[in-house]
Amino acid sequence: MKTRFFAATALVAVASVCPAFAQSSDQTDGNLIIVTAQRTTALNLDREAEEELATGPDAAAFIARQPGMALVDNGALSGQVQMRGLFGERIALRINGQHFATGGPNAMDPAMHYAPMALIDRVEIARGASPVRDGPGLGGGINAVLKQTRFGEAGTLAPQVDVSAQYRSVDDSVAIGGIAGLANDRVRLGAIASWEKGDDMRFPGGRVGGTGFERAVYGVHAGLRTGPGEISLEYRRQDTGRSGNPPFAMDIIYFHTDFFRVGFEGELASDLTLEAHADYSGVEHRMNNFALRPTPTVAATRQSDTYADTMGAGLSLRFGSSDRHIRIGGDFEAIDKGFMLYNPLSPTFFIHPLDRAKSDRIGAFAEARAALGIVDAELGFRVDRHGASTEAPRFGPGVPMGPANLARAFANADREWSGTSVDAALRLSAELGVITPRFTLARKTRAPSLVERFAWLPTEASGGLADGNIYVGSPALKIEKAWLAEAGFDWKSETAYARPLIYYRRLEDFIQGVPFDATPGVLDTPVEMVSAASGDSTPLRFANVDAEIYGADVAFGTRISGPLRLDGVASFVRGKRRDISDNLYRIAPANVRVALAWEADHWSLTGEALAVAKQRKVSATNGEVPSQGYVTFNLYGNWILRDGLRLDAGVENLFDKYYVEHLAGYNRNSGSDVALGARLPGAGRSAFIRLRWESF
Structure with missing residues (x-):
């Protein structure tokens, strides 16, 4: 829809006069896991995402290798992350800090559909309860x-x-x-x-x-x-x-x-x-x-x-x-x-x-x-x-x-x-x-x-x-x-x-x-x-x-x-x-x-x-x-x-x-x-x- 494009352009034009969100600098405490390790986890968590053994096309299988996580496999590009028994919209899912509604009524495009493995730098995981600053959500939070x-x-x-x-x-x-x-x-x-x-x-x-x-x-x-x-x-x-x-x-x-x-x-x-x-x-x-x-x-x-x-x-x-x-x-x-x-x-x-x-x-x-x-x-x-x-x-x-x-x-x-x-x-x-x-x-x-x-x-x-x-x-x-x-x-x-x-x-x-x-x-x-x-x-x-x-x-x-x-x-x-x-x-x-x-x-x-x-x-x-x-x-x-x-x-x-x-x-x-x-x-x-x- 053309109206959506013009609405988005206007939003960006207006928002550009105000200050922008960058990644929160204080999300580095022990309650947040930065997933970059080569194996399932490591003493040094500060490594590159591509070192992980995850050859599938998007981030869902990559995240599923972490503790408490699992892959809900609905298709090569439609996998969802289960976090301690919860998945879908119950998790605070974001890409580059941005939350958005998926287009498919059956979640054929869950959030990680938009995070190809070739483009991932890191994944930030709040396993138990996501911080309130990230918005409401029944479980933890994931930011690719x-x-x-x-x-x-x-x-x-x-x-x-x-x-x-x-x-x-x-x-x-x-x-x-x-x-x-x-x-x-x-x-x-x-x-x-x-x-x-x-x-x-x-x-x-x-x-x-x-x-x-x-x-x-x-x-x-x-x-x-x-x-x-x-x-x-x-x-x-x-x-x-x-x-x-x-x-x-x-x-x-x-x-x-x-x-x-x-x-x-x-x-x-x-x-x-x-x-x-x-x-x-x-x-x-x-x-x-x-x-x-x-x-x-x-x-x-x-x-x-x-x-x-x-x-x-x-x-x-x-x-x-x-x-x-x-x-x-x-x-x-x-x-x-x-x-x-x-x-x-x-x-x-x-x-x-x-x-x-x-x-x-x-x-x-x-x-x-x-x-x-x-x-x-x-x-x-x-x-x-x-x-x-x-x-x-x-x-x-x-x-x-x-x-x-x-x-x-x-x-x-x-x-x-x-x-x-x-x-x-x-x-x-x-x-x-x-x-x-x-x-x-x-x-x-x-x-x-x-x-x-x-x-x-x-x-x-x-x-x-x-x-x-x-x-x-x-x-x-x-x-x-x-x-x-x-x-x-x-x-x-x-x-x-x-x-x-x-x-x-x-x-x-x-x-x-x-x-x-x-x-x-x-x-x-x-x-x-x-x-x-x-x-x-x-x-x-x-x-x-x-x-x-x-x-x-x-x-x-x-x-x-x-x-x-x-x-x-x-x-x-x-x-x-x-x-x-x-x-x-x-x-x-x-x-x-x-x-x-x-x-x-x-x-x-x-x-x-x-x-x-x-x-x-x-x-x-x-x-x-x-x-x-x-x-x-x-x-x-x-x-x-x-x-x-x-x-x-x-x-x-x-x-x-x-x-x-x-x-x-x-x-x-x-x-x-x-x-x-x-x-x-x-x-x-x-x-x-x-x-x-x-x-x-």
Whole structure:
């Protein structure tokens, strides 16, 4: 939409006169993990992201290697990160500090869809509860920071280059990308670009049909040091081409997405720092059920066009130093989304399951960091006012009577909502020599999504659950609330480290699919009749329930002798309903990952084992199938060819093990060697090679 482009341009023009957001300089305490280690974790966390063994196309699989994390695999470019049992919009997900609405009603473009591995500099993870300054969110927070040119040390403009290229055999995929720019001590200018393409993924016994992908990213960024701080500006465009999503009823035909961001960070006076930002994202998306899978009948042919626009801004003042201060601020976000479903072979059949839907949020927060004797404390509090509305749905004359009547009924219903959420977080830590105890208490919230609230037409749009069920929304949904308690410690000696944590999260008004009425399977309502005509006689509706999630995870490692070292992570999470006897859907099974490495001066060789337990604690409500445990092995290494030039190579799933990840979706593509309705298998043996050149 042209109006969206002009709106974004106007936003950037206006915002450029005010100070810009840069990455918060005080997000370096022990509660925040900067993921840059070569293995699952390391004593020195300050390494490059590309040193991690993560050959998939985006950041989701990379992040999933960290403690407490797991990959919800909905497609090569549609993976979601599960963090201690929570995933999707319940996590505060950002790219370069920018939060935005995804374009797909089934989350085919989750946040990490917009973070190609070739462009990632680092990933910042708040595992337990994200800071209140980052906005509301039921769980922790993840911020994927893309590469940018950096300020130089001298006054002369000097070139900077950071590019990489990779080939992976399991899907014959290629990826190339990086940055190039000029910078001195006051100005930085840069361009960013990447391109990836892959074919169907192979597994022991065949191929997973409809899993090819294609994606291109390009953009520019700039920074200017002036007086008190830095003004920054960036624009990025992403064009995702035809990419398969076999767990869903449709595949990606395209995503065309624009990102704008302008900001400032600097000292206005001694011990007074201002941070501000304004941003915009616009997504246009098409998906269908015939381009990447066997052609359906004319009557069953479906295509969908969607859009999502997000405008946001924020401002904060910090009084004091980076580790001892009071911070106050405010932010807002406005989202506009739409979703049209139609048959391209029948012009009279079109319907808008989500029509010109809007949500907005305005919030204020305060944080304080102080020392209470030997204890470092951070206390944060925020309040947000939320609003949501949608227009009466439009539909064509070819729409059957059942959906048409549902549309008319929804048009006469209350289509507006507003509510208030309150978040708070207390973090305590104390450095006691080699050990640092940590304790967190938090109350976190999340407002229902537009799909959860206003999806009146029974469809499979569920925000990425990919369970094969048909859902409808509930306009009266309440805000989700979570009470979190977390305790653990960091221990570090000259040769070893460990960071164990245990946690408990009590969930109130948790949004979960429940049977549409008290007589599931009995077609006694219009919704159930329409759902049955689409193949599901037992639809679910989004409703508020009570639940709980608890577990533990640990990162550990030791230098055994000389260049030989051991690193690993282990995770356990349990999620269940408190109102009925059932488990939460798609909870990762217990797992442990261990890597044994030989590190020489200019090369290293690592063997890695991943052991995953079976999962029998599954959701009956969602029709979830149990899974078996498995063990896989990887072998990889790197070689510094010369200063600034590095070669990585390896083999994943070394013994070509057939395995099925519990969080994988169920196959919906009949043009595949995987049976319809079966959980999708993991990738077979795959060799990869990657070359990176960096010059600063």
